[in-house]
Amino acid sequence: MTLTHPSASAPERVATTRTVLMCRPDFFTVSYRINPWMNPQDPTDTGLAVRQWETLYAKYLELGFEVHLIDGVAGLPDMVYAANGGYVLDGIAYGAKFQYPERQPEGPAYMEWFAANGFTVAEPVSTNEGEGDFLLVGDTIYAGTGFRSDAASHDELRKLYGREVVTLTLVDPSFYHLDTAFAVLDSNGGPGSVAYLPKAFDDASRAILEDRFPDAILVNDEDAAVLGLNSFSDGKNVVIASRATDFERQLRERGFTPHGVDLSELLLGGGGVKCCTLELRR
């Protein structure tokens, strides 16, 4: 066993308790193909998906998170990927408007939950897949486009939240949502507060990332291929795919505490830790 110690220069990391929304994968399967990870002809095991999801849920409770649950709906197998259900900031829930018909009913289902739980719901005009493509770093929203969310949704975000919105264009079909290629490690927005996969972005977007985050963690192809970047951090604890071992090492070196979970079954739908997690910010 090898132990990696944080380097002497690694900053002291501070955890901030998170409030999140999750959806138990009671109806999970792969019955259609809307991303390259999905192969409907291959079998899936819903029971195993639920058991693996339970380990993530238990991890969040162990970390002291406030975890809310939305009921899954029969016939909506991707509803487990709660990150796509909307974007929630300042108590305002900007609803999702899914690109593919198979997922479109999820939008209203999540908006109903937001309304019933005290959030102001903003009905979306443009196609967007919520926190799958929108990630807050510091006071800036980084917003993905190229595969799912329309760039017009970025303007809606600007108007709704009055914050800077930076558009990032994704170019690799395997990394079709921003949260598959970009991870927020520290919400303070410092030069090393994120991790990303350079090849997932077009040249202009990569230049923006290099400029704003010169100390970012860059992950290798192996870790990206198990959706290692699809992780969730409270500023200190980073919940990641247990198979993303080099990312784990880099996190330790920077003073973070990685927690590996195995969501192999949910990977068959093209999602991981972050996809199953929607942050709720009042």
Ligand code: ARG
């Ligand atoms: N099968 C789903 C889709 O392709 C997976 C969504 C993953 N979610 C995410 N936030 N990256 O839409």
